[in-house]
Amino acid sequence: MALPLAAAALLALAGLVAVEALRPSPALTQAAEERQIASELRCPDCQALSVAESRTESAAAIRAEIEQLLAAGASPDAVRRHFVERYGTWILLAPPNPLVWWLPALALLAGGGALVLWLLRGRRAERAAEPPPPVDDRLRSRVREEEAELDA
């Protein structure tokens, strides 16, 4: 009962993630695009903040460069590439490979699958195990005798 429920819940979760990932995003103004790109880039000299959040001079320089590049007609992807070419993928706050986002879910599925297999195998082994040999009266009386001897 628990297994089909868990599978259904996982499927529903995967569906929600897929819908969210495939949903077309509305067109952004240039200012919104600047903010969006700045929020995806790591501030070079503070590291724990995005360029959008940081008040350092490097973050300000990057924001100014984003604005210039977009105003010159560069696409948001070209702007991101511009900074990756200078800083490497380190500058991106989110991993560029979308597969990375699926790794925890894949690890969870693999772990869950391994657990289910292990439980099923244990149950099967229990069922397949031979029943203990029947205890005849002679053996039973011998055990009682030995018990009595021990108690004496």
Added chain:
Amino acid sequence: MRRDWLRWLVVPVVVVPLGWLLFVGLGRDPRDIPSPLVGKALPAIEAITLQGDAWSSTDLAGKPAVINFWASYCIPSCVDEHPFLVKLQARHADHLVLIGVLYQDTPDGARGFLARFGDGGWPTLLDPSGRIAVDLGVTGPPETFFVDDHGIVRARHVGPLNAQSLAAGLASIGIAS
């Protein structure tokens, strides 16, 4: 029998990659971020020096260069590496261009630093907009780029230079220290 086979499969499929990831990940210096500029042409630089002169990367004209980002507040790292740069300038000024770039600092701060720790005589570029630092993907001072005589960035060193790292950087541009 089948279970044994599965158990042996776990070692190459799970344990080995996991062990490799941990070995590589934990052994890495988090400050050592590879620069994508290494192996590529130095971006064009045009700036005014601390001394008030115009400087352009075209001035390098076939000479190898060492470009050092520094700041007067970068203590002790910039102070520690300063004597190595002074020595480099004294020894290699005739066949190598040493350039400083002031990183998020004021000209007065830089002059104070040079007055206190010694002015080796190489130019320092002002970068008030941070444009040069962004073009070279600088993450903070001190940071040093080694550029060969063809204008190709051959190495980048993050952190203070010492005899060893300076020698390695110079070797990458064909100069024995």
